[in-house]
Structures are given as C-alpha cells and as structure tokens.
Amino acid sequence: xxxxxxxxxxxxxxxxxxxxxxxxxxxxxxxxxxxxxxxxxxxxxxxxxxxxxxxxxxxxxxxxxxxxxxxxxxxxxxxxxxxxxxxxxxxxxxxxxxxxxxxxxxxxxxxxxxxxxxxxxxxxxxxxxxxxxxxxxxxxxxxxxxxxxxxxxxxxxxxxxxxxxxxxxxxxxxxxxxxxxxxxxxxxxxxxxxxxxxxxxxxxxxxxxxxxxxxxxxxxxxxxxxxxxxxxxxxxxxxxxxxxxxxxxxxxxxxxxxxxxxxxxxxxxxxxxxxxxxxxxxxxxxxxxxxxxxxxxxxxxxxxxxxxxxxxxxxxxxxxxxxxxxxxxxxxxxxxxxxxxxxxxxxxxxxxxxxxxxxx
Ligand code: PHE
Numbered sequence: 001x002x003x004x005x006x007x008x009x010x011x012x013x014x015x016x017x018x019x020x021x022x023x024x025x026x027x028x029x030x031x032x033x034x035x036x037x038x039x040x041x042x043x044x045x046x047x048x049x050x051x052x053x054x055x056x057x058x059x060x061x062x063x064x065x066x067x068x069x070x071x072x073x074x075x076x077x078x079x080x081x082x083x084x085x086x087x088x089x090x091x092x093x094x095x096x097x098x099x100x101x102x103x104x105x106x107x108x109x110x111x112x113x114x115x116x117x118x119x120x121x122x123x124x125x126x127x128x129x130x131x132x133x134x135x136x137x138x139x140x141x142x143x144x145x146x147x148x149x150x151x152x153x154x155x156x157x158x159x160x161x162x163x164x165x166x167x168x169x170x171x172x173x174x175x176x177x178x179x180x181x182x183x184x185x186x187x188x189x190x191x192x193x194x195x196x197x198x199x200x201x202x203x204x205x206x207x208x209x210x211x212x213x214x215x216x217x218x219x220x221x222x223x224x225x226x227x228x229x230x231x232x233x234x235x236x237x238x239x240x241x242x243x244x245x246x247x248x249x250x251x252x253x254x255x256x257x258x259x260x261x262x263x264x265x266x267x268x269x270x271x272x273x274x275x276x277x278x279x280x281x282x283x284x285x286x287x288x289x290x291x292x293x294x295x296x297x298x299x300x301x302x303x304x305x306x307x308x309x310x311x312x313x314x315x316x317x318x319x320x321x322x323x324x325x326x327x328x329x330x331x332x333x334x335x336x337x338x339x340x341x342x343x344x345x346x347x348x349x350x351x352x353x354x355x356x357x358x359x360x
Contacts, residue, residue: 004063007037015070021078027069038064082262105345109214109333112321113197115352115359119240122232123164125218128181128194132201134158136169138179142300144260151257156203158211173201177217178258179291181312183217185301190308191222197317208330214317221293221303221310227251228263230290238267238287239321242324243358244277250284259291259312269323276323285323288315295358324359 010030016026031038041060046055093338106114110230119129144150147169156353162170180196188194196217205211220229231249238247248268256262270281286314290313295305318330327333332340352358 003158004059008066010065011067012070013075014360015067018074021075021082024071024074024078031067032064038067103348104213105341105350106350107326107333107341108321108327108346109317111346111352111359112316112317112324113214113216115243116317116320117195117197118236118352118354118358119237120218122235122240123193125193125195125220128180128184128196128219129198130174130177130183130196132174132199133171134174135171138182139172139174139176142182142297143178144294144296145257145286149257152215158201158203175202176200176314177215178312178314180217181219181258181297182301185221185298185303185350187289190303190310192310193220193222195219196226205331208331210334213330216317218290218313218315219293220312221298221308223308225230225310227263227292227311230313231293233311234265234313236290240354240358241320244279247279254289256289256291258294258297259289260294262289262291265313268288272337278323278327287320287323288313290314 011027013022014027018027030035030036033039033125038060042057042064045057045060048056068227110172121127139157140149140152141147144305156171157175162168177196177198177200180194180198184194184196185192194217196219198214198216199212200215201212202209203211218233220233231251235247235249238249239245250266250268251263252266254262254264264282264286266279267287268281269279269285270277270282271283290311293310293312298305298308318333321327321333327344346359
C-alpha cells in the first residue's frame with residue numbers, strides 16, 4: 001500500500017508546515033472533508049471483495065486517525081501560539097504605581113449645597129426648586145411686596161425685556177429664593193418642610209457682592225411652629241455645617257415684608273490673625289434673614305393662616321462657603337480660574353454626609 005504511505009507523508013508534512021489556523025482547516029477539508037481524499041478512498045471500499053475490504057478498511061482507518069491526530073495537535077499548537085502572542089502584546093505591569101487621572105473638582109458652592117442639603121435632609125427638609133426667571137408676582141406681590149413698596153427698589157432687580165406692546169409687568173431674574181416658598185406651598189399645601197437652594201440675581205458688584213449669587217431658602221409650616229423651632233434648627237444647622245461642637249447665634253430684630261416678626265441672625269466668631277474661627281471670639285457675622293411667615297404670604301400661596309403658621313429663612317450660600325473654607329474674595333467664585341478651582345475645589349467622588357464627615 002504505497003499509495004497510503006505517500007498520502008500519509010503528504011498530509012503529515014503539510015500539517016507540519018502550515019502556519020495558521022485557516023490553512024490548517026483547508027488541509028482538514030482536503031483530507032477528511034466529505035469530498036476529501038481519505039473520504040474518497042473510504043467510499044471506494046464498497047466495491048471491494050469482503051476480505052480485501054476488511055484489510056484496506058483497517059489501514060484506511062489507521063491513516064485517518066493519524067492524520068486526524070496530527071490536525072488536532074497542530075490546531076492546539078497554533079491556538080497556544082495565538083494566546084502566547086496576546087499574552088506577550090497585552091502584558092501589563094500591575095506593580096507599576098497608578099497614575100491618578102484628573103477628573104475635575106467640585107466647586108465650593110456645589111460642595112456647600114451638598115453639605116447643607118445633607119444636614120437639612122437629616123432634619124426632615126425636602127428640596128424644592130423654582131425658576132430663575134420669575135414673574136414679579138412670585139418674586140414680589142405674593143411675598144407681600146406690592147408694586148409701590150420701597151423694598152422693590154432695594155432689590156436692584158434685573159428686568160427681562162418685554163415684547164413690543166406687552167404692558168404686563170416684566171418678568172425678573174429672581175432677587176431671592178423666597179418665591180420658592182410660594183411655589184412649594186401652592187403645590188404641596190401644609191404641613192410642609194423644604195429648603196430651596198439656588199441662584200439669585202441683583203445688580204451689585206464689589207468684593208463681597210456679585211450680580212449672581214446663591215441663597216438657600218428654608219420653610220417650615222405646621223400647626224404650631226414657633227421662633228423657638230427656628231432658633232433650634234438654625235443652631236443645629238450651624239453646628240453641623242461649621243463642624244464645631246457649639247455655636248452661638250444672635251437674633252436681631254429686623255424687617256422683611258414677608259415675615260412678622262423678622263430677625264437677622266449673626267454668628268459669633270473671631271478673626272484673630274486673619275484666621276476666622278466660628279463659635280468663639282467677640283465678633284458677630286451676619287449670615288441670614290428670617291422670621292415667622294406673614295399671614296398674607298400664607299394666603300397668597302393658598303394656605304389658611306388661621307390654621308397654619310411657621311418660619312422661613314434665607315441664607316447666603318456663597319457667604320457661608322467663604323466663612324467655612326476661608327475664601328477671601330467672593331468674585332473669585334465665578335471667574336472660572338483653573339488654579340483657583342484646583343486649590344479650593346473638592347474631590348469629585350466624595351459625597352458629603354453627616355455620618356462620614358461633611359467635608360472629609
Ligand atoms: N429673602 C430675604 C433676602 O433675600 C431673606 C429672607 C428669607 C428673610 C426668608 C426672611 C425670610 O434677603
């Protein structure tokens with residue numbers, strides 16, 4: 001059976017020399033495929049005499065198995081080679097120190113908003129929102145500031161353009177977050193406990209004033225909420241926010257059209273050596289306006305003042321951010337100077353919460 005030896009030699013050599021998996025598959029088809037050479041010989045067995053067939057069949061089977069084994073061995077070898085090549089080219093030294101990637105920083109104002117939201121959430125306050133372009137009814141009238149009221153002048157309001165021939169009062173850039181009191185009460189009714197952090201606008205610009213700044217409004221309405229509750233909430237807030245064991249607040253009688261009585265609140269601090277310390281010293285720093293919500297404001301928002309009462313406050317977010325993080329100039333907050341942002345910014349993935357430490 002020289003023919004079989006020749007065939008065997010041909011395929012074993014070809015398999016030994018083939019360099020890739022596609023070429024190997026071609027060889028398999030040529031030898032063992034349905035129309036392959038070995039298969040053709042096998043189908044020739046049928047025409048043989050039984051004795052001859054038995055002998056030839058046995059030899060063909062041996063040949064088939066040998067070629068099959070060679071094909072499989074080569075396939076495994078080629079697979080190993082491919083894997084080794086990948087392992088070599090995708091090799092990575094995991095012992096190299098990591099290179100931290102800069103993903104930007106959190107602006108101090110955003111950080112402080114997260115912090116105060118966490119603190120007030122802990123006291124049961126939800127977050128409410130309102131538009132920055134506001135109708136003058138929400139910004140003024142509903143807050144007991146009628147058109148001729150002098151407080152309208154004090155607010156240094158930005159007015160929006162009106163369409164030609166439109167004689168309705170122009171919309172304004174909200175001058176405070178207090179209109180969100182009205183929107184929240186009108187939407188939700190009483191009882192209610194919300195804070196409303198956001199941007200506000202006034203025509204003003206110097207070291208401590210920018211035309212856009214941030215406030216957080218607080219509102220708590222229930223059947224018998226009093227100034228005492230206001231004082232506790234604010235003290236609790238300041239202690240948590242400034243991360244000091246105790247704070248001292250001073251309530252100064254004041255006037256806002258939308259609260260009665262009204263109080264401005266100062267916090268005790270010291271400025272020794274240019275270093276601000278909260279909760280000690282003999283200086284006072286004003287941080288917010290507050291009071292008991294005026295009955296007319298409740299009525300304007302559809303809440304019955306004979307049944308419900310409560311407090312409201314409005315606090316400057318930029319101001320308390322400057323105090324807490326020792327930032328001297330308010331204008332730098334909004335100049336987008338990357339060096340400033342990197343210096344005063346916060347790690348992007350750190351979410352303030354009371355248990356974990358607010359600014360840790
Ligand atoms: N809206 C007032 C301001 O911008 C602050 C304030 C809010 C005062 C709520 C009393 C109650 O100055």
